[in-house]
Amino acid sequence: MSQWLLNVRLETGEQLHEDGSIQTTTALFHIEIDEQGHIAQLKTAEEVFQPENAQDMQGKLALPAFKEMHNHLDKTYLSLPWKACRTVSGLEERLHFESLELSALAENCEQRASAMIEKILGHGANHIRTHVNIDPYIGLKNLEGVLAALDKYKDYVTAEVIAFPQHGLLGGDVPNLLREALRNGATMLGGLDPGGIDRNIEKSLQTTMEIAQEFNVDVDFHIHDNGHLGYYTIEKWLDMVEESGFKGKTDFSHSFSLGDVTVPEQIAMAKRLKKHNSAIMSTVPFNLGRNIPPIDLLTEHGVNVHFGCDGFYDSWSPYGIGDILQKACTFADVTRKITERELRQSLGYITNGVTPLDSKGNMQWPKAGDEASFVFVASSCSAETVARPPKKRVMMNKGKFFNL
Incomplete structure (x- = not known):
């Protein structure tokens, strides 16, 4: 009826x-x-x-309905007692502290992920792209918890579940763990700083490509590396995309390096991203110490840009409420979108362009x-x-x- x-x-x-x-x-x-x-x-x-x-x-x-396009359902402390974060000297130390609590947190992953999903749904999103840690410390435990949580809300939310090598791709048996994750419910493959974390760009990218082609899945790369290191990494991957016919199957998250290079370099990269139908997933992390991708420039050159809240209330940050609409508001505010048309078009960053x-x-x-x-x-x-x-x-x- x-x-x-x-x-x-x-x-x-x-x-x-x-x-x-x-x-x-x-x-x-x-x-x-x-x-x-x-x-x-x-x-x-x-x-x-x-x-x-x-x-x-x-x-x-x-x-x-809104789309949450960069999230970590397995990382949140939601539903657990309050605690703030520890000070660290950099990304590697942050990853080390995260690794120390992974086993304990894996036991209540479904509970925590469910609390996060409810927040996201309550703010108006009916789709979540979530990265899920796949690593030597907990294997597939977080994946199991996240899939169980998503199943409870399947009438209200769809999801892309990314097998994500948060602690590096080339250490231990991580490539085979990623393969196991893709056999057991993960729908996409993640990547993380082949330069800054794996310290072997070519091998890391090649291994990612081999797994992606083996399972015919799309890839979403976290690229935190700044400047020309991050820029080169994106360029190198797009070279491999051209060589292997992998067009239209890659997105890049964060991509801070695109905000560090010259405008001509930004335009050149925007044209390549458009050519290969590669989107940028931005968490719009405006602060005084970091550049972000040139979202307006990318949009002007036809590159799809989507927003996500990333993790909220976890070992990385005590902040965030999971409101993707607030991300659009923050972006519009900081970039001085003040006219009727500018404001309403900004909605497209959280609705897959609709x-x-x-x-x-x-x-x-x-x-x-x-x-x-x-x-x-x-x-x-x-x-x-x-x-x-x-x-x-x-x-x-x-x-x-x-x-x-």
Whole structure:
């Protein structure tokens, strides 16, 4: 039996005022959702309409459900007693301290991951790309816990599960552990700083390529290495992609080095990323001591950029609440997105590029046949939602409400 959502506010276009300002226009609609969780039809709410099996949304604005595209469900301390982080001298020492607690934390991974998933769902995301530690200390224990947690919420969230060599790829039996993970539920392969961590760029990249091709899976590389070390690593991998016909199967997380090089080098890399359909997964970690990728430049050159919250409340940082919309707000604020169009287009970084209006202000979402996955908020438009994220949100995934 189909269901109806009544009095849903949707963006319909924009109005240009004499002073040059732009205002987003909206209208109320009734939306029919079929039994498969897709939109069957949209009706303008101009007359009284009282179908069976209906939920009145009372004029709340509908936005595309959000996507959390860089996360670590296995790392959080959520559901455990409070503790802050230890001071470290660098990445390697941080990894060392993390390794000391892995075995104990693995025992309650499902519990902690479940708490994190609920936070993410509550903030409006219905998809999570999560990296999961696969290492000599705990083998596949974290993978088992994360998969069990995701299964509990399968009606509300889809996931990409990345087998991630957090403590290095080339030590011990990690390559074979990654293979085991891909046989047992992981859907993607991760990589981590072939220069800074493995200290053997070519061998690390070649081993990653061999495993990825063996299992025909996509790759998501964490590249923290700064400057030309990180830049060279990305270039070298794209060379291998060209040689092996691996186009369209790689994304790069963090990629801080792209913010360290010259603008001509940034443009050259943007063109290569576009050519190979490689996206950048950014956690938008604005601080005074680190450059981040040139997100606006990448976007201008057609490179897909997606945001993620990364880990929150774990051995790396006590901060974060898992709100991907707040990431979009922070990005827009720091990069001075202040106009109606700039703000509403910034929503695309957390919706896999889907925005209610296109860049010219024409309505493009939702339409009949689309998946019935929404975030409902008490905002006037998506620009206001990005600039002033509302705390209260209701998420629907394929026709099913989460915590209505």
